[in-house]
Amino acid sequence: MKIAEVIVDVPAKQTDKPFDYLIPEKWQGLVKPGMRVAVPFGPRMVQGFVVDLKSESEFKGLKNISKLLDIEPVLNKELLKLGDWLTEETLCYKISAFQAMLPAAMKAKYEKKIRRTKSFSEKNTDGAIYKLFQQKESILWEEIANRNDLKLFQKEIEKGTLEVYYEVKDKYNKKTIKVICRRASKMELQAAIHSMSKGAKKQKEILSYFLNHEKIAQKDLLQKLSTTTAPIKALIDRGLLQEMEEEIYRDPYENRSFEKKKPFKLTEDQEKALAPILKTVENGIHDIFLLYGVTGSGKTEIYLQSIDEVLKRNKQAIMLVPEISLTPQMVKRFKERFGDEVAVLHSGLSIGEKYDEWRKIHRQEVSVVVGARSAIFAPFQRLGIIIIDEEHESSYKQEESPRYHARDVAIKRGQSNSCPVILGSATPTLESFARAKKERYHLLPLRNRMNNSKLPSVEVVDMREELRGGNRSVFSVKLLEKMKDRIEKKEQIVLFLNKRGHSSFVMCRNCGEVCNCPNCEISLTYHRYNNLLKCHYCGYEEPMPSICPSCGSEAIRFFGTGTQKVEEELGKILPEARVIRMDVDTTSKKGSHEKLLTAFQEGKADILLGTQMIAKGLDFPNITLVGVLSADTMLHLPDFRSAEKTFQLLTQVSGRAGRHQLPGEVIIQTYTPDNYAIKLASEQNYDAFFLHEMMLRKQNAYPPYFFIALITVSHEDLLYTVSVTEKISRLFQKSLSREAMILGPVASPIARINNRYRYQCLIKYKREPELKNILKKVLDHYQNEMATKGLQITIDLNPQMMM
Ligand code: ADP
Ligand code: ZN
Ligand code: ZN
Numbered sequence: 075m076k077i078a079e080v081i082v083d084v085p086a087k088q089t090d091k092p093f094d095y096l097i098p099e100k101w102q103g104l105v106k107p108g109m110r111v112a113v114p115f116g117p118r119m120v121q122g123f124v125v126d127l128k129s130e131s132e133f134k135g136l137k138n139i140s141k142l143l144d145i146e147p148v149l150n151k152e153l154l155k156l157g158d159w160l161t162e163e164t165l166c167y168k169i170s171a172f173q174a175m176l177p178a179a180m181k182a183k184y185e186k187k188i189r190r191t192k193s194f195s196e197k198n199t200d201g202a203i204y205k206l207f208q209q210k211e212s213i214l215w216e217e218i219a220n221r222n223d224l225k226l227f228q229k230e231i232e233k234g235t236l237e238v239y240y241e242v243k244d245k246y247n248k249k250t251i252k253v254i255c256r257r258a259s260k261m262e263l264q265a266a267i268h269s270m271s272k273g274a275k276k277q278k279e280i281l282s283y284f285l286n287h288e289k290i291a292q293k294d295l296l297q298k299l300s301t302t303t304a305p306i307k308a309l310i311d312r313g314l315l316q317e318m319e320e321e322i323y324r325d326p327y328e329n330r331s332f333e334k335k336k337p338f339k340l341t342e343d344q345e346k347a348l349a350p351i352l353k354t355v356e357n358g359i360h361d362i363f364l365l366y367g368v369t370g371s372g373k374t375e376i377y378l379q380s381i382d383e384v385l386k387r388n389k390q391a392i393m394l395v396p397e398i399s400l401t402p403q404m405v406k407r408f409k410e411r412f413g414d415e416v417a418v419l420h421s422g423l424s425i426g427e428k429y430d431e432w433r434k435i436h437r438q439e440v441s442v443v444v445g446a447r448s449a450i451f452a453p454f455q456r457l458g459i460i461i462i463d464e465e466h467e468s469s470y471k472q473e474e475s476p477r478y479h480a481r482d483v484a485i486k487r488g489q490s491n492s493c494p495v496i497l498g499s500a501t502p503t504l505e506s507f508a509r510a511k512k513e514r515y516h517l518l519p520l521r522n523r524m525n526n527s528k529l530p531s532v533e534v535v536d537m538r539e540e541l542r543g544g545n546r547s548v549f550s551v552k553l554l555e556k557m558k559d560r561i562e563k564k565e566q567i568v569l570f571l572n573k574r575g576h577s578s579f580v581m582c583r584n585c586g587e588v589c590n591c592p593n594c595e596i597s598l599t600y601h602r603y604n605n606l607l608k609c610h611y612c613g614y615e616e617p618m619p620s621i622c623p624s625c626g627s628e629a630i631r632f633f634g635t636g637t638q639k640v641e642e643e644l645g646k647i648l649p650e651a652r653v654i655r656m657d658v659d660t661t662s663k664k665g666s667h668e669k670l671l672t673a674f675q676e677g678k679a680d681i682l683l684g685t686q687m688i689a690k691g692l693d694f695p696n697i698t699l700v701g702v703l704s705a706d707t708m709l710h711l712p713d714f715r716s717a718e719k720t721f722q723l724l725t726q727v728s729g730r731a732g733r734h735q736l737p738g739e740v741i742i743q744t745y746t747p748d749n750y751a752i753k754l755a756s757e758q759n760y761d762a763f764f765l766h767e768m769m770l771r772k773q774n775a776y777p778p779y780f781f782i783a784l785i786t787v788s789h790e791d792l793l794y795t796v797s798v799t800e801k802i803s804r805l806f807q808k809s810l811s812r813e814a815m816i817l818g819p820v821a822s823p824i825a826r827i828n829n830r831y832r833y834q835c836l837i838k839y840k841r842e843p844e845l846k847n848i849l850k851k852v853l854d855h856y857q858n859e860m861a862t863k864g865l866q867i868t869i870d871l872n873p874q875m876m877m
Pocket of ligand 2: 591593594609610611612614827828
């Protein structure tokens with residue numbers, strides 16, 4: 075095989091296909107599909123992925139591959155195929171699909187090196203290689219990549235005496251520790267000890283240590299022998315000892331030991347749910363389960379025991395959780411059960427840490443990965459189960475190219491690997507629950523909470539009544555009363571503020587003027603700590619005005635309630651209460667999220683006040699009261715899922731209370747108490763909500779009855795934007811079936827972002843086999859205008875965000 079087909083890193087329509095390159099003779103047999111290479115492309119040198127090998131090409135004058143970036147494939151066969159599938163499903167470029175499957179470190183600048191391992195020795199290593207690495211511990215890959223005897227290195231790597239690693243540059247360095255090793259022989263050490271003067275007591279102690287040990291981390295040595303670095307330095311200078319840098323995996327969870335925990339004995343309900351899952355694991359077949367159980371019904375325990383069974387069969391598991399609930403508590407449960415078998419991937423890790431975790435997976439050194447959305451691409455080779463917790467979470471959809479939904483990818487990988495996929499939720503998406511009802515998914519209900527603890531009692535408070543009664547506070551009389559009661563009893567309170575929507579916009583009470591972003595059609599958000607108004611879409615900021623820019627009145631105020639304002643009010647009305655506030659401002663520093671939660675868990679505060687990020691995953695026994703300050707904010711967004719999302723969120727938040735012995739209470743404050751989503755959430759009645767919402771979806775032709783595709787066009791010129799959208803809409807009108815509904819062109823809900831106008835066309839359809847081809851044609855047609863005129867066309871098949 076002399077020729078490699080390569081997908082090059084030039085994301086454009088014209089280059090979205092494999093190009094043929096010659097494999098230089100020295101690398102023939104070495105190059106495999108799934109490896110990254112550097113190839114000349116026009117005047118440039120670009121990175122590319124080898125996707126196939128062949129012996130002949132229809133093209134003449136092929137160029138050579140100039141560099142190998144990997145010595146083993148980074149994408150296995152399954153993932154390469156998955157890349158093709160992603161490209162088809164989401165209409166993205168191949169290169170974007172491949173890059174989405176790898177950690178960011180592999181896209182960035184890096185230095186690749188090759189070095190000896192522990193098993194490197196004169197006996198089991200090729201002579202020439204032994205000589206080379208005897209002098210140097212590691213060698214830059216560049217230095218050997220062009221050698222004719224590269225195969226020798228490959229052999230050693232296969233044997234395990236050499237390994238390839240990346241020294242990632244600039245942004246993140248590899249993490250090393252200083253180790254001290256014995257350099258001279260034991261006899262020489264012995265001789266040195268005898269010949270030393272009495273004064274060199276520490277040096278003698280150190281040498282004696284090395285009579286029985288090969289090496290030790292310097293910091294451990296210092297501690298063990300309570301010595302300073304001076305005597306060590308002296309021994310190194312005499313050539314008796316040697317200092318080395320040793321790379322270690324960055325372990326975000328180091329310094330923490332996890333006590334090994336045994337599985338619980340399952341309840342009857344849990345047994346019933348687990349049995350069909352285990353059967354698919356035993357038989358190695360694919361199936362999709364919807365584990366539908368209220369919060370605290372023991373879903374996680376079922377995940378753990380399913381994974382346990384998978385590991386017993388020497389297979390591997392992917393466990394997806396939403397970023398926001400990838401809390402230390404959650405990770406702890408997995409680490410306690412599976413110890414070092416677990417790798418964790420989430421956005422809180424540095425690029426280097428993520429890369430280290432990925433490598434553990436790539437080398438099959440771990441067998442469980444717990445991670446957010448992109449962990450679905452974990453390069454396991456013996457995948458035995460995929461679990462998606464909180465399957466309704468919108469964060470499983472990637473909102474940039476490739477616009478994939480992790481659930482779809484999971485099902486695809488489940489099919490390719492003949493393994494089960496479990497979707498878990500207390501409030502499944504309508505799509506999933508409808509499929510379960512049609513028996514396309516296997517429904518596994520868990521009806522009761524653990525320990526038969528009751529679901530908390532929920533009460534809805536009408537905030538309009540409060541206003542009429544003269545209460546202008548953000549707290550209703552009832553909520554305040556209950557808060558006082560809990561603080562007296564030394565029980566804990568969670569206060570939830572839904573920040574989504576425009577909760578702290580600035581408005582003039584005199585003329586009604588709202589401060590909007592000059593670049594985007596959206597109101598600015600007030601930030602108290604620096605007295606600035608900020609746009610959350612483009613980053614624009616300006617100082618808070620003291621008089622209305624429109625009428626000059628001083629009656630300009632911010633409206634709505636940010637967490638800071640609530641915190642201040644708490645300070646006035648409950649000065650004795652200790653409050654922990656969790657929002658983007660207090661959790662932006664790495665690790666602060668965890669610190670705040672730990673403090674709350676340890677009882678260092680009475681009230682945890684926060685946004686979305688506290689809605690999930692918290693499982694603290696002492697929480698007996700949950701207050702939702704404003705249930706409506708999300709209800710009025712221009713999104714057909716807003717009721718569903720409100721229902722899910724309220725149910726999640728309510729689930730934080732009374733998970734253990736103490737009974738829980740929930741107060742939901744709202745201005746629209748009669749809304750069905752709020753009413754049914756307060757009754758925790760998913761089934762009724764499902765029926766009601768399905769009826770509305772049917773009436774309005776939305777998923778799951780119809781599929782939707784959203785095409786958004788944006789450009790700085792309004793007329794141009796409209797005209798392109800119009801042409802596209804007309805094309806659909808002409809080409810799709812009569813059953814399809816084409817809504818557009820219309821302005822997007824946010825009609826301008828960063829000075830670019832946005833128009834859209836929404837298609838609702840049931841069966842349109844030609845749709846993807848038409849969309850491809852659209853992209854083809856506009857490729858020049860996209861490349862040169864700054865036109866943007868984004869296509870989202872199955873959009874989750876309607877803004
Ligand atoms: P969910 O994931 O549905 O919210 P969990 O699995 O977290 O529920 O279970 C809720 C609580 O019950 C947890 O504290 C968990 O440790 C405990 N638990 C789960 N299964 C059992 C069991 N079989 N026996 C005893 N305790 C259990
Ligand atoms: Zn803006
Ligand atoms: Zn005004």
